[in-house]
Each structure stands twice: as C-alpha cells, then as structure tokens.
Amino acid sequence: MAGQGEVLTTNNPSNILMIAGSETDANMYYASHFLAPDPFIYLQVQGKSFLLMSDLEVDRARSQSSVDQVLSYSEYEARAKAAGKTAPSLTDVLDIFMKEQEITEWVVPGNFPLQYGDALRGLGHRLKTKNEPFFEQRALKTEQEVEAIRQAQIAVEEALDSTLDLLRRAEIKDGLLSLDGETLSSESVRRHLDLCLMEKGCLAQHTIVSCGVDACDPHNEGSGPLRAHQSIIFDIFPRSNQTRYHADMTRTVIKGKAPDTLKRLYDTVLEGQLLGITQVKSGMNGKLIHSSINEYFEKKGYATGMVNGRMQGFFHGTGHGIGLDIHEPPRISKVDHILQAGEVVTVEPGLYYPDIGAVRIEDMVLVEKDGCRNLTTYPKFFELD
Secondary structure, eight states, rough: OOOOTTTEEOOOOOOEEEEEOTOHHHHHHHHOOOOSSOEEEEEEEEEEEEEOOOOTTHHHHHHHSSSSSEEEEEEEEHHHHHOOOOOHHHHHHHHHHHHTTTTEEEETTOOOOOHHHHHHHHHOOEEEOOSSSSSSGSOOOOOOHHHHHHHHHHHHHHHHHHHHHHHHHHHEEETTEEEEEEEEEEHHHHHHHHHHHHHEEEEOOOEEEEEEEEEEEEEOOSSBOOOOEEEEEEEEEEEEEOOOOOOEEEEEEEEEEHHHHHHHHHHHHHHHHHHHHHHOTTBBBBHHHOOOOOOHHHTOOOOOOEETTTTESSSOSSEEOOOSSSEEEESSSOOOOOOOTTOOEEOOOOETTTTEEEEBEEEEEETTTTTTEEOOOOOOOSSSS
C-alpha cells in the first residue's frame, strides 16, 4: 500500500498511476482494455491515457489497448541511462516520464505496490491513495457491458440445464443419486458443469454444488455423494474469457421427495427473493431492501442467530454488484447504499438450518429508473421431474 495517510476522496482524479497485471486487476483492465498476466504501467495525465510497455508487449498493446498512446519502455529506459542511471529501475524510468509531464502528484489505488511507492516518493513524487471504488464509473454499466454480462449468463443457464439433466436421469439407490451405475457426487457434477462452461468460453472457479448440511455453510463448495430428498445448491459465477465479465446465478433443487419443512423453506426464500427484486430501482436504499427481506423471514418464523455455535437463518447480504469482478460495489446489505440506474446487482437471499436444509435463490438484475430488468431467465423450481 502506498498512502502514508494521504487518501483521495474526490471522484475524478486527473493524474493516475497504476502498476499491475490486468489478468488479475480489474481496474487495470477497465482502464486499458489490454490483457496481460505480468504487471505493466498505466498513466493518466490530465485526461489522456498512456501505457509504458516492454518490447515484448508494445506492438500488441498498440493494436489491442484502448489508451490514447502506448510508449516504449525501452526508449524511456535509454533516456534514464543517458541521464546517468547505469541500471535504471522501473521507478527511474517512470521518473523520466513524470518529469516530462511536469507533474509530481499522482493518485494510485490502495493496492499499489509499496516498493514502487517508496521509491517514487524518494525521487520527490507525491502519491495519494484512492480507496475502492477506484473508478466510480465501473459501477454504472454501459449497454455493451450489460450485454457482456448477459452473454455470460446465457452460458451459465445452458450449463446448468445440461447439468440438471444428469440429476433428472439419475436413479435413487440407497438414498444416493446414481447414473449409469456411478454415484453422482458434488465433485463429478461440478466437473460436468465447469466443463460445459469451458466449452462456452467461460472460466468457472469455486463453483458450488453443495448438498444437505454442507449447503448450510453458504460458501461450502460441496463434497461427496449427492443425496436424495435433500436440497442441492448450485451457485455458478464464471467469467467470460472473451469479455472478462462475470455472471452469477444460484438455484436450489431436490431429487426425490421434498419434506414439508424443506418445501416451506424453499417457498419462503423464493417469496423473499421476489420481494427484494420488486424493490430494486434507482434511488432505493439497498439497506431497506435487505431489511425488508429479513423482516419477512422473521414474520414467517425463520429467525436468524447463533444456535449451538453455528449461525442459522439469513446471515449474509442480499446482493452485490457484478462486472469485471465477481463481487464489486454496490452492496445490498446492512450498510446504506442508494442504488443507481445502470448498476447490475444480484438478489440472493437464503435460509440455512442444519435440521431442515438450505435454500438460496439468486438472479442478476439491472437497476433502472422505475424498477429493474432481470438479466436471469432460468426458471425457478425445486423438485426435479
């Protein structure tokens, strides 16, 4: 981190410096639209954007990036050598560029490398950190971004449909799901789902296929045989390899006969989720949406709290933003946030009771002026045919 107590609060910094790999840093990809695994340099100077790129990447960056100008790192390295630096470091090279621009004050993200921050300050530059969201405009999706999210969502829905077909064709043997003589497990079903997504150009990681008591831990990916007459949570949130945008959807299903207590739990979560979706609109406080779902669950007799050392009920947020990161602003949760048109958020309440089971249902919606548009079209059902 590179702040030393100076944190920028303005929304639109004019002079920006980032050093990161865009495969893992969404802000870097958002700013440059250039994909590379290794760290590179992005600068914005009074509204004009630059990349300083190595000889290995400079030509590709010039043809693929969205910045105004791509500069040769080696050329600036040569200038640093001419200025007396026999073995110029990255910060020596940056110092040459910054002095050319006659700017000594820069805004950097909170995860800016401390090593470079200290070195630049030692050369007389002033760095101010800006907390996330580093680019506020990332939260407000363009039509192209919404379409990218929707295309990833189509892949999710098709992959889940193929996967649920396995469960539909499975037989129940000794309380377990069996297909073609093999017991279906969280691992085997997740592998099928992830491979389907890969074939559709999406990369899935940590996909949740969690059954029974395991699903009462919302982030438990699931393991072992899938059991009949128990809820199975599918939470799928891949990233498109082409656009880098994510989708996110959760469905809860059961193979066999749902006990009445579990069926009632499912119906309550579905009603709560629909209640939340109907409240999403520009100007609405996400905290109020979250509270209304909590109150509805309480009214239906589903309390939230610690029981025998384990949290039960509805103990996570209602939703989060979706984009280049799977979790990004805003949040629909216990904290205040006024929703804005153009944000894409999830609505995903859940109820978790080890003695009953677990249910979570999730859609993605686009916040609009007078409501929202659901980007998820996959049906909601509990018992498989």
